Amino acid sequence: MPIVRFQAGDTVMGRWPGSNLYYEVKVLSYSAKSQLYTVIYKDGTELELKDADIKSMTGFRQGSGRSRSRSRSPARTRRSRSRSPARTPRRSSAHTAERRKDKLKDVLEVCLSPVTMPLVNNSNNEHEKKEENDRASKEVERVKEEGENQVSSRYNLRRRKDQGEEPTIEQKNAEPVVLLAAPQQTSKTIELEFGGRIGAFFLLLLLPVVVLALLILCGQKDSSLLSFPRMLPPLDSLWDWQVFGITLLWLLFQAVLFLLPIGKVVNGMPLKNGETLTYRINGFYALIISGVAVGTSVYNDVDLGYIHNHFLQFYTSALLISILLSIYLFVRSRWTTDDERAPAGNSGYVIYDFFMGRELNPRIKGFDIKFFCEMRPGLIGWLVINFAMLHTEMKLQNLDTPSSAMLLVNIFQLLWVADGLWHEEKLLTMMDIVYDGFGFMLAFGDLAWVPFTFTCQSYYLASHSSDLSVFWILSIILMNTVGYYIFRKANSQKFAFRRNPDDPTVSHLKTIPTATEKSLIASGLWGFVRHPNYLGDLLMALAWSLTCGFNHIIPYFYVIYLLVLLVHREARDEHQCRKKYSVAWDQYCKAVPYRVFPWIY
Ligand SMILES: NC(=O)C1=CN([C@@H]2O[C@H](COP(=O)(O)OP(=O)(O)OC[C@H]3O[C@@H](n4cnc5c(N)ncnc54)[C@H](OP(=O)(O)O)[C@@H]3O)[C@@H](O)[C@H]2O)C=CC1
Numbered sequence: 001m002p003i004v005r006f007q008a009g010d011t012v013m014g015r016w017p018g019s020n021l022y023y024e025v026k027v028l029s030y031s032a033k034s035q036l037y038t039v040i041y042k043d044g045t046e047l048e049l050k051d052a053d054i055k056s057m058t059g060f061r062q063g064s065g066r067s068r069s070r071s072r073s074p075a076r077t078r079r080s081r082s083r084s085p086a087r088t089p090r091r092s093s094a095h096t097a098e099r100r101k102d103k104l105k106d107v108l109e110v111c112l113s114p115v116t117m118p119l120v121n122n123s124n125n126e127h128e129k130k131e132e133n134d135r136a137s138k139e140v141e142r143v144k145e146e147g148e149n150q151v152s153s154r155y156n157l158r159r160r161k162d163q164g165e166e167p168t169i170e171q172k173n174a175e176p177v178v179l180l181a182a183p184q185q186t187s188k189t190i191e192l193e194f195g196g197r198i199g200a201f202f203l204l205l206l207l208p209v210v211v212l213a214l215l216i217l218c219g220q221k222d223s224s225l226l227s228f229p230r231m232l233p234p235l236d237s238l239w240d241w242q243v244f245g246i247t248l249l250w251l252l253f254q255a256v257l258f259l260l261p262i263g264k265v266v267n268g269m270p271l272k273n274g275e276t277l278t279y280r281i282n283g284f285y286a287l288i289i290s291g292v293a294v295g296t297s298v299y300n301d302v303d304l305g306y307i308h309n310h311f312l313q314f315y316t317s318a319l320l321i322s323i324l325l326s327i328y329l330f331v332r333s334r335w336t337t338d339d340e341r342a343p344a345g346n347s348g349y350v351i352y353d354f355f356m357g358r359e360l361n362p363r364i365k366g367f368d369i370k371f372f373c374e375m376r377p378g379l380i381g382w383l384v385i386n387f388a389m390l391h392t393e394m395k396l397q398n399l400d401t402p403s404s405a406m407l408l409v410n411i412f413q414l415l416w417v418a419d420g421l422w423h424e425e426k427l428l429t430m431m432d433i434v435y436d437g438f439g440f441m442l443a444f445g446d447l448a449w450v451p452f453t454f455t456c457q458s459y460y461l462a463s464h465s466s467d468l469s470v471f472w473i474l475s476i477i478l479m480n481t482v483g484y485y486i487f488r489k490a491n492s493q494k495f496a497f498r499r500n501p502d503d504p505t506v507s508h509l510k511t512i513p514t515a516t517e518k519s520l521i522a523s524g525l526w527g528f529v530r531h532p533n534y535l536g537d538l539l540m541a542l543a544w545s546l547t548c549g550f551n552h553i554i555p556y557f558y559v560i561y562l563l564v565l566l567v568h569r570e571a572r573d574e575h576q577c578r579k580k581y582s583v584a585w586d587q588y589c590k591a592v593p594y595r596v597f598p599w600i601y
């Protein structure tokens with residue numbers, strides 16, 4: 001007999017289905033048969049929730065102290081929580097009837113209510129404030145009117161399995177003691193990305209081949225696409241056990257640094273079950289220690305040219321390790337609970353889930369494999385490879401000092417990686433950690449793609465000279481500096497704003513409130529384009545490639561990849577944000593029409 005924790009009339013916090021958001025609701029009744037509570041939101045929305053999706057007010061307040069995302073000023077929290085989430089389930093026409101049923105039952109995709117959301121202007125200019133708010137209110141009214149017909153039954157969200165059933169409250173065992181484990185429901189991934197199963201299958205085969213082709217071309221004297229060799233390189237140039245051993249040692253070394261008990265421990269974003277994982281932030285220390293270790297090796301006559309001479313073999317070793325890791329991850333994900341699965345990689349299709357990753361945060365006794373791979377061996381390895389290419393360039397081209405192009409590439413990329421590791425904590429809020437599972441895409445991406453494609457400029461420059469004029473050098477430095485400024489400022493502003501919107505560094509920005517706890521920044525860089533951080537990243541990528549001159553397209557691989565990735569990522573994020581913020585997002589898109597490139601896209 002299940003224990004009924006709440007009674008009719010209790011005010012509790014109810015999870016909005018398919019999200020991590022909790023709102024104040026009143027319990028109307030409890031059905032012993034379906035074991036569901038019928039609750040009512042402040043705007044009159046009625047829903048049936050399972051026990052696991054309801055928290056007592058006291059439990060919720062205690063729990064919220066743990067999570068960073070909720071550490072906001074009480075006034076703000078009160079204001080946003082009391083905003084009701086009237087939303088309607090949306091059906092996807094692209095899937096089978098059974099899947100639709102599943103989706104409605106388990107995920108209940110939500111659409112936010114078009115409540116009036118004035119553009120909040122933190123500036124002191126009252127006139128400007130009023131104008132902005134009037135404009136925003138009109139826009140909201142328009143969208144509201146437009147949506148009225150489609151969502152006329154918006155507040156009728158009752159989803160009774162048995163319409164005829166009279167819900168009753170069992171009041172006998174009402175003590176809030178034991179949390180009854182609600183029957184596990186699976187949140188299947190319905191919307192497949194990357195071209196679905198077929199797309200994932202082709203990417204699985206294509207990505208490793210693309211890297212191999214890139215390396216072959218980059219390493220040739222003539223790097224033009226037309227001179228791609230007709231024969232594959234001999235097997236012994238592709239595999240070497242010693243190289244494989246060195247790659248494993250590198251991973252082990254980075255794993256030891258990852259485990260060092262130095263650096264602060266922080267909470268990640270709340271998981272589906274409301275809990276948070278902890279992470280030790282010591283990436284920057286790992287970078288410094290790795291730098292000292294490499295410097296010491298060079299000082300002791302270790303020849304870094306070995307990396308250049310065995311580059312293909314290093315790649316195949318990293319490829320094999322990422323394949324083995326992906327298989328391990330896929331197998332172990334069989335035993336994961338629904339809460340541990342990634343929203344993006346739980347479709348039930350083997351190839352797709354293998355590619356996307358079924359488990360969200362695979363850990364071995366607290367060792368977070370995804371966080372480790374994403375920020376350490378590949379990223380720091382990239383810098384070591386760059387440094388090795390610098391040595392090789394001097395050797396191969398008989399130079400006393402590295403070329404200015406090689407120096408720029410080394411310095412720019414060192415700055416970018418050091419910046420990433422310095423702000424390591426911020427990765428915890430990113431799509432890759434919060435949403436994507438850890439499967440082949442990220443394992444291969446982190447361990448093979450990052451170190452062997454992001455190094456394409458330095459690998460190219462090692463055997464191709466590039467004489468840059470002073471004008472070019474200054475222009476490239478300027479482009480990288482502007483790019484870095486935009487990238488860093490946009491990312492830091494967003495992070496500071498998400499942590500505390502009243503932070504003095506961001507409190508002057510105009511914002512658009514949403515029906516959730518969060519607002520959207522709508523001025524400054526985030527009022528210029530919707531993804532200013534992507535713009536900055538792309539400018540930097542272009543600057544890196546420009547160091548290689550215009551003889552070949554191959555060193556531009558990185559900027560082309562980044563363009564494709566970020567345009568696709570932008571579309572993914574846009575889709576997520578529209579789901580999360582609905583009308584507020586539309587309002588933001590109206591206010592800031594360009595996605596990444598001002599006046600173009
Ligand atoms: N070199 C490489 O290979 C790659 C580099 N990157 C870089 O990583 C960085 C982070 O990228 P990524 O995580 O994709 O994306 P973003 O940092 O742009 O994050 C997107 C999220 O930010 C929030 N957001 C969007 N608009 C606003 C707004 N106006 N105000 C406040 N919050 C907003 C939303 O989340 P919410 O509202 O839930 O907080 C949204 O989901 C970028 O600089 C990117 O260039 C990324 C991928 C690859």
Ligand SMILES: CC(C)=CCC[C@@H](C)[C@H]1CC=C2C3=C(CC[C@@]21C)[C@@]1(C)CC[C@H](O)C(C)(C)[C@@H]1CC3
Pocket residue numbers: 207374375379416417419420421427430432441442444445446449450
């Ligand atoms: C084609 C393919 C295999 C794609 C995999 C994509 C991954 C290589 C990238 C996806 C997002 C990434 C980010 C970084 C590295 C590359 C991957 C993993 C990043 C950690 C690098 C350091 C930056 O400062 C960053 C933290 C902003 C960045 C985040 C995204």
